[in-house]
Every structure is written in structure tokens, then in C-alpha cells.
Amino acid sequence: MVDLISLHGKRQVSYPGFVMSEVQSTFRLQAGDPAPAFELPEPNGQVHTLEGLRGEEGTLVIFACNHCPFVVHLADAVGRLAEEIAAAGVNTVAIMANDVEKYPADHPDRMGPFAAESGWAFPYLYDESQEVAKEWSAACTPDFFLLDGEGHLFYAGQFDSSRPGDGVEATGADLRAAVNALLNDGEAPGGSSPSSGCNIKWKAGNEPPYFG
Numbered sequence: 001m002v003d004l005i006s007l008h009g010k011r012q013v014s015y016p017g018f019v020m021s022e023v024q025s026t027f028r029l030q031a032g033d034p035a036p037a038f039e040l041p042e043p044n045g046q047v048h049t050l051e052g053l054r055g056e057e058g059t060l061v062i063f064a065c066n067h068c069p070f071v072v073h074l075a076d077a078v079g080r081l082a083e084e085i086a087a088a089g090v091n092t093v094a095i096m097a098n099d100v101e102k103y104p105a106d107h108p109d110r111m112g113p114f115a116a117e118s119g120w121a122f123p124y125l126y127d128e129s130q131e132v133a134k135e136w137s138a139a140c141t142p143d144f145f146l147l148d149g150e151g152h153l154f155y156a157g158q159f160d161s162s163r164p165g166d167g168v169e170a171t172g173a174d175l176r177a178a179v180n181a182l183l184n185d186g187e188a189p190g191g192s193s194p195s196s197g198c199n200i201k202w203k204a205g206n207e208p209p210y211f212g
Contacts, residue, residue: 022070024194025156026210028137029145031188033153036060036135040095040125043108048093048123051149057089058154058182059147060175063138063200064094064124066114067105070197071142071165074172076143078120081172087177092122097133098141106201108149109156133200133210140197146178154182157192 017079029035039049048100053059060082064071082092094115098106108126115124129134136145155178162168178189 009059020035021199022196023140023199024196025085025143025158025196026139026157027194028210029153029156031153031155032130035059035145035147035151035153036102036132037196038095038127038132038135040127041113042123042125050093053093053123054151055086055091055092055145055149056089057087058085058179059145059151060085060090060092060135060179061145061147062092063097063133063136063141063143065096065098065103065106065141065198066110067103067200068141068198069164070140072105073162074159074167074170075114075118075120077170077172079121081176082120082122088179088183090146090179090182091174094120094122094124095127095132095138096124097127097130097138099130099203101203103201106192116156130200130206137208137210139210140199142197143195143200144175146175146182152180154188155188155192156195158195161193165195185211 037050039047059078096106096111100107111124144159148154157174159175160171160172160173
């Protein structure tokens with residue numbers, strides 16, 4: 001990976017065969033804040049609410065998409081971690097908010113196959129209006145938010161320090177440590193490293209104030 005230029009909080013980064021902007025999570029939602037409610041459908045039409053998806057011990061909410069190399073890099077490891085923490089009472093849900101007209105690889109028709117290929121046994125929801133992403137101040141794919149059992153934010157930050165193309169295996173070390181702290185009545189991790197990835201692909205005119 002080569003860092004080419006930094007501008008307005010975005011880094012232009014190159015990987016074999018392509019160049020893209022890398023942005024970081026906003027940390028606008030703070031530890032202890034109540035998570036914004038949502039009601040969103042899966043591609044098959046089944047509607048879910050945050051309240052209905054909440055785990056007894058906590059809930060992991062991920063803003064993701066199908067095509068972003070940062071998501072693809074972590075996808076299998078995310079599936080494995082979600083399976084592990086489900087057994088401990090922490091549920092997982094992913095949300096896709098990209099503009100699918102400009103980015104057809106993220107179309108709902110492709111969300112199910114991507115989730116299946118990645119071993120995601122949790123709901124993968126479509127935020128067509130992008131309003132949920134804005135309410136959560138989500139900025140990148142992937143963007144991770146770990147809630148406690150009462151639905152308050154416990155941790156926001158990176159999955160781990162690996163990035164696509166760096167040769168480092170994705171283990172979920174940072175998020176795993178946060179889950180362990182949550183389950184053992186520990187304190188929310190301070191000074192967390194932000195998640196980073198491709199920016200959410202906002203529809204023209206729908207960009208939130210924190211974008212750019």
C-alpha cells in the first residue's frame with residue numbers, strides 16, 4: 001500500500017490495480033450514547049429493528065458493502081468473530097448504505113450472495129435512504145459500533161490493524177478485546193484507533209456535513 005496524498009481527511013491509497021480514497025470513522029457517536037434506532041429490510045424484504053436484533057449481552061453493528069476491498073479483506077474474519085460472540089449473547093447486524101445506482105456491485109441482489117460467501121449468518125440490511133448511516137455518523141466501510149446490552153455505545157473503532165494488501169492476517173484483535181471487556185464488565189476501551197476504509201458512497205446531494 002502506498003500513501004499518495006492526504007486531503008480533507010481522506011487519503012488516496014493505492015493497491016495493486018487501483019487507487020481509492022481511504023477515510024476514517026468519525027467518533028461522533030460517543031461511548032455511553034444511546035444508539036439511534038432503525039427499521040431496515042434485508043434484500044428479501046424481511047424488516048428488522050435494532051430493538052429486535054439486540055443481543056442479551058450486546059450488539060455489533062457494522063456498516064459495510066459488497067465491493068470495498070477493506071470489507072472484502074475482513075469479511076471472512078468478521079463472519080467467524082460474529083459466530084463466536086453470538087454464543088456469548090452478542091448479536092451482529094450489518095448495514096449497506098451505498099448508492100447502488102453508481103455502485104451496482106453493492107446492489108441488494110448481490111448482498112445475499114456476498115454475505116453467504118463470507119460466512120455471515122447475521123442480517124445484512126439495506127439503508128436505501130442513507131438516513132440510518134447519517135444518524136449513526138457512519139463514514140466508511142467497514143465502520144464498527146459495539147453496543148452494550150442496554151443499547152448504548154460501548155466501543156467504536158477498528159476491527160484490527162490489518163489492511164488490504166499489507167500481508168497481515170485479519171484477526172479482529174481490537175474488536176475482540178472490546179467484546180471481552182464488555183462481557184467481563186470492563187471499561188470501554190479508551191483511545192481506540194478509528195476504523196478506516198472506502199467512504200460510504202453518498203447519493204448526490206445527500207452527503208452529511210461530516211463528509212469531506
